[in-house]
Amino acid sequence: MKKIFKCISWVLLVAIIVIQFFHPAKNIAAAPSGYHISKAYPVPEDVQQILVKTCYDCHSNTTRYPWYNNIQPVAWWLHNHIKEGKRHLNFDEFTTYRIARQYKTLDECIDEVKGGDMPLGSYTLIHKDAIITDNEKQVFFTWCNTVRDSIKSAYPADSLVMPKRKS
Secondary structure: OHHHHHHHHHHHHHHHHHHOOOOOOOOEOOOOOOOOHHHOOOOOHHHHHHHHHHOHHHHOOEOOOOHHHHOOOHHHHHHHHHHHHHHHOOHHHHHHOOHHHHHHHHHHHHHHHHOOOOOOHHHHHHOHHHOOOHHHHHHHHHHHHHHHHHHHHHOOHHHHOOOOOOO
């Protein structure tokens, strides 16, 4: 029994060492995409600061990586987390979304922050600076609603409705 345990331990140790040489590509854009939300809608400096500190690591094309991203399997976990975050919302690609999606996404942003679901608790546990204050929440909500109002005034009502998915 001791031999099996020792063999398994060695195999695990070798596997842990080997995986350290395999890292996913980092989410660091070489240049701005040209489709950032600010290309279509004004983003005041105070809102920009909130987005940078609380959203951009997972919801943009540029992530500030912590030191522990150099350790596997943590890098893979972070990579998948960022990929999933960008699938839901990417501020750097925002203007590529259809108008209905832009409109709905801003509403979802409000709901996620109000519900305490964003920023993620697992993120703010380590990134204390990403905790959004009540004042910052109000600034963010006001901005989201202002952008939604500008979209609503510029487009017909039927273009703001997301098409139903086929089952």
